[in-house]
Amino acid sequence: MGEPTVIMDVRQAGGSMAVVDIKGEVTAACEPVLMSAYEEASSAGAARVLLNFTGLEYMNSGGIGMLVTLLVRAGRQRQQLAACGLSEHYREIFELTRLDEAITIYADEASALADAVR
Amino acid sequence: MSDQAVPENVAGAEQIGLSAREAKASVQPRDAGNWAAKVERLAVVQRDGVRGTNVAGRRLTGPVQGFGKMWEKTYSLNAGQVTTPQDAIATWKAHFPEFWPKGNRFAGALAGISPGDVALLDLAIGGGVKLSTGVFVLYADQESFTLMTPQGHMFAGWITFSAERTGDATTIRAHVLMRANDPLYEVGMTFGGHAKEDQFWAQTLTALGTRLGVPDPRVETRSTCVDSHRQWRNAKNIWHNAMLRSTLQTLAAPLHRRSRPAA
Numbered sequence: 001m002g003e004p005t006v007i008m009d010v011r012q013a014g015g016s017m018a019v020v021d022i023k024g025e026v027t028a029a030c031e032p033v034l035m036s037a038y039e040e041a042s043s044a045g046a047a048r049v050l051l052n053f054t055g056l057e058y059m060n061s062g063g064i065g066m067l068v069t070l071l072v073r074a075g076r077q078r079q080q081l082a083a084c085g086l087s088e089h090y091r092e093i094f095e096l097t098r099l100d101e102a103i104t105i106y107a108d109e110a111s112a113l114a115d116a117v118r
Numbered sequence: 119m120s121d122q123a124v125p126e127n128v129a130g131a132e133q134i135g136l137s138a139r140e141a142k143a144s145v146q147p148r149d150a151g152n153w154a155a156k157v158e159r160l161a162v163v164q165r166d167g168v169r170g171t172n173v174a175g176r177r178l179t180g181p182v183q184g185f186g187k188m189w190e191k192t193y194s195l196n197a198g199q200v201t202t203p204q205d206a207i208a209t210w211k212a213h214f215p216e217f218w219p220k221g222n223r224f225a226g227a228l229a230g231i232s233p234g235d236v237a238l239l240d241l242a243i244g245g246g247v248k249l250s251t252g253v254f255v256l257y258a259d260q261e262s263f264t265l266m267t268p269q270g271h272m273f274a275g276w277i278t279f280s281a282e283r284t285g286d287a288t289t290i291r292a293h294v295l296m297r298a299n300d301p302l303y304e305v306g307m308t309f310g311g312h313a314k315e316d317q318f319w320a321q322t323l324t325a326l327g328t329r330l331g332v333p334d335p336r337v338e339t340r341s342t343c344v345d346s347h348r349q350w351r352n353a354k355n356i357w358h359n360a361m362l363r364s365t366l367q368t369l370a371a372p373l374h375r376r377s378r379p380a381a
Contacts, residue, residue, distance in 0.1 A: 028293075058149050061257035061264035061278050065295050068181050072188060072345045089147055092156045097256070097266070097276075102182045 004030035008037035015116035018046035019109060023055030028062030031069070038070060047079060050112050051103075054085030064097050071102055080104065084112050152259045154234035160254060160268055161236070165225035168238040171367055172360040173252035176268035184274030184297025185352040186304035188345035189312070191294040193319040194338045201288050201330045203261045203281035210279055210290075210326055211263060217325040219318055223248075226255075233258050237265075243361060247368050251360040267299075270358035272311070274299045290326065292319045297349070300356035304348065316341070 006024035013019045018041035020034075041049045051067075074081045084106040086094065094100040106112040162174040181188050197206055210217070211231040215224035226237035235255040240248040251271045257264040262280035267273060275296030281288055294315075298304035303311070320337040327335025356362075 056147075058147055060149060060152065060259065060262065061276065062262070062280070062293075065276065065278065065293070068188075068295060069190070069344060071182070075345075087147070089150055089153075093153055096154065096156045096178070098178060098180050098183055 004033050006030040006033055008033050010037050010040040012044055012046070013050070013109065013113055015113055016045070016047040017050055017113060017116045018042070018044065018048075019050045019052050021052045021055065023057075025058040026056060026063035026066070027058075027060050028066055030063070031066050034066060034070060035073075038073065042077060042079065048112075048116055049074060049079055049081055050106075050109065051081070051083045052085050052109060053083060053087075053090060056086070056090060059090060059093070064093065064099065067099060067103070071099075082106060082112050084109050149259075152233060153257055154255060157234075157254075160252065162238065162252070163236070165238050168223050168225040168240045169248065169250040169364075169367070170225075170238045170252075171250045172270045172358070172363050173236065173238060173250075173268055176252075176270060176358065178254055178256075178266050179269055179271070179274035179299060179355075180266065181275045181295055181297050183352060183355070185300050185349055185355055186273075186298030186307060187343055187348060188297045189294070190342045190344050191296075191316070191319075192340045193292045193316075193323055194340075195290045195323045195327050195332070195335055197281070197288040197290050197327060197330055197332050197335075199286050199288075201332075203283055203288050206281040206288055206290050206326075206330060207261055207263065207279070209330060210281075211258065213329070217322045217329070219321045219325075222318075231255050231258055231263050243364075247365050249361050250364045250367065267296075269299070269355065270360035270363065271299055272303050272307070272361070273297060274352075274355075290323060292323060294319070295344075297345075299352075300359055301353050302356055302359055302362070306361075312341070 006026060009021040011019050020037045020041055071081055082104040085108060086105060094105060159175050159177055160173055162170060164170050214231055218224055221242035223240040224237055227235045233255050236252055238252045240250055243249045252268055253265040256266040256276060262278055264276050264278040266276045273296035278293045281290045298307045316339050320339060323337045324335045
């Protein structure tokens with residue numbers, strides 16, 4: 001598997017929500033980076049993990065597969081997985097693969113936060 | 119994305135009067151041509167040599183929509199130093215049906231595998247019955263392509279076929295992420311279905327390896343249960359079960375022929 005070309009920064013955003021800022025390319029090669037970011041996001045007891053795709057530059061089908069695996073992990077911990085910052089193109093991919101039925105999609109981080117504290 | 123990170127062509131678009139948001143939206147990411155366009159339900163072009171039932175009008179199903187335990191399976195083949203990943207995938211895409219084990223039919227577009235294509239399948243399940251189903255080409259680039267299954271297929275998920283350089287050699291892989299689509303398929307997968315599937319893809323990769331000139335191709339299989347829970351809310355998927363429907367269609371075929379007026 002190739003070298004990951006992605007950076008994932010984790011921060012707590014309030015309302016029991018942690019945000020993972022994804023910048024770069026999401027492929028199967030970045031699974032260790034994503035899982036490590038997810039563990040960091042979960043360590044403070046977040047009930048919801050928001051994947052912020054504003055900086056997403058490229059995603060292949062391996063990347064989508066990895067998100068399914070992450071979804072299973074989140075489900076085991078009774079956490080909600082959400083996404084924001086998807087361009088129209090990537091939003092359509094979430095809809096095509098029907099990932100949007102399990103990962104709630106928000107237009108931006110503020111909408112996700114507003115929903116989390118409601 | 120910060121202003122500094124905006125691509126050059128976006129900055130150019132801003133100079134001709136587009137807002138930053140409009141300019142960003144007008145730039146297609148480089149994977150745009152690799153993904154199929156969004157579809158709600160599958161449309162089918164009838165193809166010779168397959169029955170072509172149980173696909174038209176069906177929705178796509180991923181692991182989220184499946185019923186059974188979730189499995190991740192990887193079938194790998196060391197294709198040696200001579201074949202490049204691009205050559206391996208080009209050959210696989212262009213001749214995909216030729217590598218399938220005997221008794222199974224894959225009827226795709228003549229041009230090979232392209233995003234958005236729907237291929238029709240007849241799969242040997244024994245007793246003179248062919249399971250009639252299909253697959254959708256979700257993604258394709260020069261080093262990989264992915265097929266996604268419709269409602270009624272044995273499993274809900276996708277299979278990614280890829281090749282990459284690892285050290286001096288090219289490794290070819292079929293990677294399956296799936297759940298059995300309904301309770302009946304789950305029973306079938308548990309009692310022999312998984313072993314049959316493993317054999318299917320091992321034979322396929324062996325045939326591909328032989329075509330690529332790999333001496334004595336050996337396929338390595340790795341299978342992991344990612345989620346042992348069954349998604350009972352999706353048990354109703356059995357309504358679309360293509361195996362049951364194919365069996366009924368096979369039994370009903372003589373009656374159809376008899377009721378059709380002679381030409």
